Amino acid sequence: GAVVSQHPSRVICKSGTSVKIECRSLDFQATTMFWYRQFPKKSLMLMATSNEGSKATYEQGVEKDKFLINHASLTLSTLTVTSAHPEDSSFYICSARDRRGGSYNEQFFGPGTRLTVL
Amino acid sequence: GENVEQHPSTLSVQEGDSAVIKCTYSDSASNYFPWYKQELGKRPQLIIDIRSNVGEKKDQRIAVTLNKTAKHFSLHITETQPEDSAVYFCAASMSGGFQKLVFGTGTRLLVSP
Numbered sequence: 001g002a003v004v005s006q007h008p009s010r011v012i013c014k015s016g017t018s019v020k021i022e023c024r025s026l027d028f029q030a031t032t033m034f035w036y037r038q039f040p041k042k043s044l045m046l047m048a049t050s051n052e053g054s055k056a057t058y059e060q061g062v063e064k065d066k067f068l069i070n071h072a073s074l075t076l077s078t079l080t081v082t083s084a085h086p087e088d089s090s091f092y093i094c095s096a097r098d099r100r101g102g103s104y105n106e107q108f109f110g111p112g113t114r115l116t117v118l
Numbered sequence: 119g120e121n122v123e124q125h126p127s128t129l130s131v132q133e134g135d136s137a138v139i140k141c142t143y144s145d146s147a148s149n150y151f152p153w154y155k156q157e158l159g160k161r162p163q164l165i166i167d168i169r170s171n172v173g174e175k176k177d178q179r180i181a182v183t184l185n186k187t188a189k190h191f192s193l194h195i196t197e198t199q200p201e202d203s204a205v206y207f208c209a210a211s212m213s214g215g216f217q218k219l220v221f222g223t224g225t226r227l228l229v230s231p
Contacts, residue, residue, distance in 0.1 A: 032216055043207060043223050044162065057216065093161060097217065106152070107219060109161040111169045 003027055004096050006110035013084055014097030014118055021079045021113045029074035031094035034107065036068075040092040050077040074099065084117045091115075120145040122210050132230055137198050139225045141208035142190040147214030148210040151191045152219070153182060155204045160205060166193070198229045 003026040013019050023033055031052050036044040048058045048069050056069035066088075068080040077096075081088055091114050095107040121144040129150075131137050143151075154162035168175045168182045170206065175182050183189040185213035189194040195202055 033207075034216075034218070046218060049218060051216075091159075095219075105225045106164065106167065109163075111161045112159070114159070 002098065002108045004094065004108045006094055006113050006115060007012050009111060010114045010116075012118065015085050016083055018080055018082045019084055019093070020032055021081075021092055021094075021114060021115075023077045023096070023110050025075045025096045025098075025108070028096075028098045028100075028108075030077075031099040033071060033077040033094055033096045034068060035077075036093045036095070037108040038093060038112075040091075044093060046080075059075065081115065084115070086117045087115045106116045120148055120210055120212070120220040122220050122222040123151060124208050124225060126188050126225060127223065128226045128228070130228045130230065131198050133198060133200060135198055137161040137193075137195045137202070137227055137229075138172065139193045139206055139208070139227075140190060141192070141210075142188075143220075144189065145210070146186075146189065147155060147212045149213055150211045150217070151182070152209050152210065153193045154178075154207045156207060156224075157204045165206075195227075197210075200229050200231050203227055203229045213223075 004026045007022045033050040035047045038044050047062045048056045050056045050069045050071040052071045058064045071077040093112040094110040124141045138195040152167035155165045156162045166182050179196045206225045209219040209221045211217050
């Protein structure tokens with residue numbers, strides 16, 4: 001149980017295009033999903049918290065107009081990188097909390113999406 | 119906000135030795151402390167976690183200790199094996215709100231046969 005998927009696993013795009021990444025909780029409902037960015041040999045940096053049915057909460061320094069987040073259902077959140085540039089190339093990972101978790105904090109991570117912008 | 123520091127950044131041990139990774143946190147309201155193992159290009163995998171009402175937790179070769187007063191927690195791996203080689207991250211979060219995880223900077227563990 002508690003499986004999170006991400007699609008695509010890898011994407012290469014040209015500079016200036018937009019890329020959408022999907023994060024799905026496969027066997028549980030997630031009211032809260034998180035989007036992280038990880039540069040090579042670095043830690044996970046939280047970009048935003050995605051809540052079903054409401055606007056995402058972005059961390060300081062993250063451009064909300066560039067990284068569009070939509071949490072349309074209890075099992076799906078999407079991250080769209082708009083007008084991507086080479087500096088947006090990174091490993092993007094989502095995680096989800098089971099809505100039944102209450103004060104139980106465990107997050108379940110997706111397999112990540114490697115974005116390369118040429 | 120919460121800040122988590124992790125040491126060492128790299129750790130090399132011989133197979134069979136023990137490995138210890140330490141983390142400190144800044145916010146006394148944090149009450150959940152997971153440890154993740156991440157292999158290259160893969161998702162972080164939860165290996166053990168501890169809550170603030172517990173001082174120590176063990177799972178086979180892995181143990182975590184928590185000192186709330188000093189605000190630090192440690193991961194202990196005994197009888198290390200080459201397959202333990204990976205990057206390990208500690209994290210901290212608190213109940214309430216979104217329960218965001220704040221990650222440490224990571225420790226690259228290399229276990230040599």
